[in-house]
Amino acid sequence: MQRIRQIEAELVRVDGKLGVGKHRKMLANPYVFMRGAAQLFYADLASGLLNLPQALLSVPLTTVMGDCHLGNFGFLTEEGSHGDQVIFSPNDFDDACIGHAVWDLARFCSSLLLCVDYCQGVSAGRYNNGTQCQGDPAVSQELGLQAMHGFLDQYLNICKASIDVPESRMQVLKLFKKPHLLAKKQKKAVARAAGGEQFHSKSALAKAVDLSQFPPRFRHLPDKFRPLTAELDASVRQAFAPYMDDAILDIVRRLDAGTGSANMQRFYMLVGPANCASPDDLPLCHVVEVKKQRQAAPLHWFADLSQVNQLNPAHLTAVCQRRMQRRPDLLLDEVYWQGEHYLVRSRHHARVGIDPEDIGLGNKAVRGGFVAYAQACGQALALAHCRGDRRSVRFETAMADLLPGHKEALIKAVSDYVKYQLDDCNLLKSLLKINS
Structure with missing residues (x-):
């Protein structure tokens, strides 16, 4: 009963009430629950339920x-929609802050084990993912353990390399060759970038915008987009136009996007030349997201770690993202509007995300793809962490000294904690039933 009340308290604290659409999404399986409840992870760190090596x-x-x-890594273009260099990296910084690197290590490792449970459940018919995956080979618990080791080992390798050659932390992951599981995803991302063969059909711009009319406008997608009233449209334009790099051609409210931030107000803005009149102008157009930002998940429980974390939520996200990326989104900014802090950022043309089915189901996954994906994430995360302080290699040196001797303890702590996470989804079901 104590755990169910803790879940209730954390969900209500962040989302305002129990039973919102986001919570209904989280009932699907423990992996989705984990994605929607980052704040619970930090509550469990604070209470000692998850006890990381000191x-x-x-x-x-x-x-x-x-x-x-594992779902917050993927392919994108550097400099937002302004660049054409496709890389593999972290792609979600909504909860970024100054904190302990081991938080990220532990949360990623727990997601690997929850992915194992999810993929086994889909294969066995316990979970429904909306596709025909029942009976497909699924990654095992043993592969989950191997993936955690691979993730941590590659993370450590990047830290060690940065000690010897500090400039190496400015490298990026941009070339995956067959048979690597990510090679196909990378090819898809490259094709969607400006100038790519699928830019006009599969890019983020093409999916959201009707490119057959000029000037282009957002598509009629009632489940995703809602037109603005004339009054709201004028207010949004006035507030955010100075932060755009071109004219605002159209604006819609984005509905029910994401998992952890599904209930946060956001707008999509189509930005491009004011006289956009032909297909030749389309590579100059892009979608910009403006989203209300709330406090990063760790900070309710760990508020005093750094003075930087006292920045308003949108400003903190922008600062951390700029530090963690080699070439940050050129439009990344923050705006105070109607009493709330909003984050401005590009919607990458070539953005390609990773679903658990992509890495945990199928022959490629069980024959090394799952572990290879975890290794790639370990490298990408280490690069992001190592860029946090570019004046020295103190972070990398300490991590290289300490992680090898405490890796097994970290894996055990995560493995023990996942047992609670596997039950949390059912507890939420009970909680919603009690409160219905």
Whole structure:
């Protein structure tokens, strides 16, 4: 009963009430529950339910993702929609802050084990993912353990390399060759970038915008987009136009997007030349997201780690993302509007995300793809962490000294904690039933 009340308290604290659409999504399976309840992870750290090795908490603080899990990595273009270099990296910084790197390590490892449970459940018919995956080979618990080791080992390798050659932390992951599981995803992302063969059909711009009319406008997608009233349209334009790099051609309210931030107000803005009149102008157009930002998940429980974390939520996200990326989104900014803090950022043309089915189901997954994906994430995360302080290699040195001797303890702590996470989804079902 204590756990169910803790779940209720954390969900209500962040989302305002129980039973919102986001919570209904979280009933699907423990993996989705984890994605929607980052704040519970930090409550469990604060209470000691998840007890991380103390030695790893002594590593110098750095910029962390805050909501680090296997679904928050993917392909995107550097500099937002302004660049054409496709890379693999963290792609969600909504909960970024100055914190302990081991938080990200632990949360990612727990997501690997929850992915194993999910994929086994889909294969066995326990979970419904909306596709014909029942009976497909699914990753095993043993592969989950191997993936955690691979993730941590590659993370460590990047830290060690940065000690010897600090400039190496400015490298990026941009080339995956067959048979690597990510090679196909990378090819898809490259094709969607400006100038790519699928830019006009599969890019983020093409999916959201009708490119057959000029000037272009957002598509009629009632389940995703809602037109603005004339009054709201004028207010949004006035507030955010100075932060755009071109004219605002159209604006819609984005509905029910994401998992953790599904109930946060956001707008999509189509930005491009004011006289956009032909297909030749389309590569100059892009979608910009403006989203209300709330406090990063770790900070309710760990408010005093760094003075940087006192920045308003949108400003903190922008600062951390700029530090963690090699070439940050050129439009990344923050705006105070109608008493709330909003984050401005590009919707990458070539953005390609990773679903658990992509890495945990099928022959490629069970024959090394799952572990290879975890290794790639370990490299990408280490690069982001190492960029947090570019004046020295103190972070990398401490991590290289301490992680090898405490890796097994970290894996055990995560494995023990996942047992609670596997039950949380059912507890939420009971909680919603009690309150219905």
